[in-house]
Amino acid sequence: MSTATANDVANDIASDVRNSNNKSMGVMLVKSLPDALRKFDPRNMWHNPVMFIVWVGAAFLTLLAVAQLFSPDDLSHGQPVYFTWIIAIVLWFTVLFANLAEAVAEGRGKAQADALRKTRTTTPAHRVVCYDAENDPDVRGPEKGHGPSSIVEVPSSDLKLGDVVVVEAGDLIPGDGDIISGIASVDESAITGESAPVIRESGGDRSAVTGGTRVLSDRIIVRITQKPGESFVDKMIALVEGANRQKTPNEIALDVLLSSLTIIFLIVVLCINPQASAVGASVSLTVLIALLVCLIPTTIGALLSAIGIAGMDRLVQRNVLATSGRAIEAAGDVTTLLLDKTGTITYGNRQASNFHTLPGVDHDEIVRAAALSSLTDSTPEGQSIVDLARKEGMELDDIEGAKAVPFTAETRMSGLDLPTGERIRKGATSAIEHWVSEEGAGIGQEVLDAMHDRVESVSNAGGTPLVVAEQGANGVVRILGVVQLKDVVKKGLRERFADMRAMGIRTVMVTGDNPLTAAAIAKEAGVDDFIAEAKPEDKLAYIKREQSKGQLVAMTGDGTNDAPALAQSDVGVAMNSGTSAAKEAGNMVDLDSDPTKLIDIVQIGKQLLITRGALTTFSIANDIAKYFAIIPAMFMEQFPGLGVLNVMGLHSSLSAVLSAIIFNAIIIVLLIPLALKGVKYRAKSSEKILGRNLSIYGLGGIVVPFVGIWIIDLFVRLIPGF
Incomplete structure (x- = not known):
């Protein structure tokens, strides 16, 4: 795979994500339909107890409808023959819509997974046999020279944990690992989407490399750190496809709550017929099953899995890989x-902002000394000192014969030795004090106090102080002042x-x-x-x-x-x-290796929890509304006095049940975009978020079913027999 191809793959990933977000919901539903139909397998439905009850109810009513064709008088309870068929069909659509919600959520990650698979091609790997770290420079292989170790070419799929491979300029890195020798420029665009190459080297915090990325320059030796099939790309593919998605503790707890509510409503529905019989009324099995489906929390039961998958997808779109949904939930609770x-x-790049002189030192002296000590300093801080000196009018040219003194962790200072014998140093306060003492110069208390005052003043202002000192050609050592470096x-x-x-x-x-x-x-x-x-x-x-x-x-x-x-x-x-x-x-x-993204991750976790809480509130409020909408209408024909509770003016008991069951199915489809996009995130306290959910989704969950069922009933009453 060429570098251009790697960039194309990265662009494909970004394009697929954008396209999946821009597609209309209708197109996404149609494309996800085959996957939703495959989820009708009862072994799959069993994992969602609420929707499994709906699946069982739909299957039972389908059998009952078939039986009514042969014995309509005994099984129809005076209802139209097609009533059971309509209810059964609506229940099947309810299951389909629940499966669609999950399939659409999973489908948004398939394009990303397909693009990532392009990077997971089998590539040749140059495995080192009997790697010897001490003789690393001689690892050439029989065809490239002679050394104590040899190289054999093997497919990347044959690499094992702990294998050592040589990767040279132009080669794809065959697997995830750590650089144990060398430094190279690496193109990681196939994974991150970022076209700019990065530097990876051994012995530091930037030693990890990812399989499928390309070495652009130099030569590195990599120790493989992942088993076959467990590479970084493999994990990303499994993540975006949802193949390894397990329910989080919060989801499991919510599942238990929803299952408990389902059992409670199941008992309530089972008790309705005996109670009705005691007062001379009866309710058909079709109506009882429809009532049960309306009362159990089908809305959140249908959308719960989609909410979790969509939360994971939002992380992936921001180039973050999470090991599980539990990590995202934890981010929401942080x-x-x-x-x-x-x-x-x-x-991270501190900039020089000011020069502070000590008593008796001319301002130009410290500017000159600080600038000369930084002439050979290639760090952003050193270059900023030179730039600031030039802004103040200091003319600086390279000095022939000058010797650079680089910064080291031991000395904690850097500088320049001039051919005239003059020596200039800049560095941490304690390091400069130690250097002055080593040179045999005593520091007067007045100078020390002035220096510490300047250092403290710079520190209090949020800057980093660098003390500048010089040893003149005559051997006299002086502390000149302090350079202020400011973190932006x-x-x-x-x-x-x-x-x-x-x-x-x-x-x-x-x-x-x-x-x-x-x-x-x-x-x-x-x-x-x-x-x-x-x-x-x-x-x-x-x-x-x-x-x-x-x-x-x-x-x-x-x-x-x-x-x-x-x-x-x-x-x-x-x-x-x-x-x-x-x-x-x-x-x-x-x-992207962007530390500030931690804040975004927390917000995504919060949004996931807020979305789940909002839709759970809406679903339970829906059940309450449907209960008071359906029950009075069911019995008002046997007990006309209940008509006063039929506040919506539903046409009949049959139209009330059918309208409610249709609304129960439609509301799932209408809420899929909200489940995938998430409730809008607002930076508020938990108490305010809870209050907002109750006022919007709680009140809305009560009002919307009344309005929705009433509108549907206006059309249902036109069906003959209703």
Whole structure:
């Protein structure tokens, strides 16, 4: 597969998602009809107890209608012969519409799955036999040179967990794994849809690679970390098709509630005939079964599975892979968000914003020294210092014979040694103090106090201080001042955090900055709390403390050191660019590696729970309305006094039952778009959301059946015999 083909596949995925969203509901229903018909198998219907009762009722009435053809007088109870046929047909359509809701939800993921399968072709893999890490550079194979290890070409489908493969420029990566040697530019567009290549390398948090992506440059050695059939692409295909979808705890609990209500109404319906017989009335089996179907919560029973599948689909459309629906539900219940500062709250590229001099130092001196120390610094921070110096009028040219001093984790500073003997350094406060002491220069208390004042001032303003010092050609060492680096907070986050707060969710910023800097950025961003100078174990400890208080915690991570915290959190979102350990530990993977997407994931989880709650409220309210609509009409012929309760003025008991059963089927179809799209998300507290659901979907669930049944009855009464 060429690079162009990989890009085409990515475009196909995006196009299929857009097309599936833009198609009219009618077209989607028609295309999903064959799948809905296949779901009529009773072994499939059994998994949905409410709709299984409807299926049994439809089957029984079909048999009863056939029997009435041979003995109409004994079995019809004075009703038109075709009444049972009509009720049976409407019940079959009710089951069909329920199956359609699930089939449409599943069908929206099929286009994505088909596009993903294009990346799962069998490719040749160059497997290393007896890999020797110490002699890695000599892994060439007999045909490419001689070395202690050899390479054999095998199909990618034959690779096993732990195998080591060599992937060179132009090759497809044959399976999911970790780079154990080398660095390369990788085209991941076939998976993420992002055309820009990314850098993957060994020994860091960006060592994981995905099968089906292409190496564009250099050569890497990859250790396979997944068994055949369990690759990242395989999991995505299973996810979008819903093949491995299991019911979540909330769905199971709701199923138990719906089943209990069904049993209660079944007992009520069974008791109607004996009670009616006691007062000289009778009710036919057809009417009893129709009444049962109207009273049990068929609406939410039909849409429950579609709501869960649609929630998963919304995640996939945002390039997020969840291991199960349970993870999405947990996101909806989250009460604490742990957000890394760099890349999530701030852009991550700190920019120089000011030069602060110490007493007795000319401003131009620190500008020159800071700029020279950054001339060879290729980091965004270093380049921003040079840019700021030039804006202030400093002319800078490369100095011949100058020696760059790169930043290291040990020294925590960088700089430049000039041919004149002058040495310039910039770095952390403690690192510069240590360097000055090592050079044998004492620091006066006045200078120390002034420096610490500048550092504290920069930190309080939310900046990062870099201290600049120089050793002149005469050997005299001086601290010149402080460069202020400012973290730029992303726009719009403050408002989003306010929305989180309105929903009762605390936002916590995690940063390695000192407490003063962390506090300033936390205040600017609008988060509720922060963890300063955080180490991986600090995240884990914080999550455990929150969970011990009954809170649900969500966090993002990409490194192996994040794995324990990702595993401990209730919602752990691993970056696709991170290590395999991080992706295995989390229960979601963000293909775009965008840490801010955690906020979107929480909103999707909230929307899923809100949608399920709203439609459950509507369904139960429907049952109450249908009960008071049907029961008076059923008996008003035997007991004319009940006519006063027939507030809708339904024509007859038969028209009332048929109108109600038709409405019961139609409302499922009308609610499918809402189940798939979800109730509109609003950042409100749980109490306000509950109040809104009760006022809109509770009241609406009572009013709509009265209006709907009355309108249908106007047409049903025109049928002869009704």
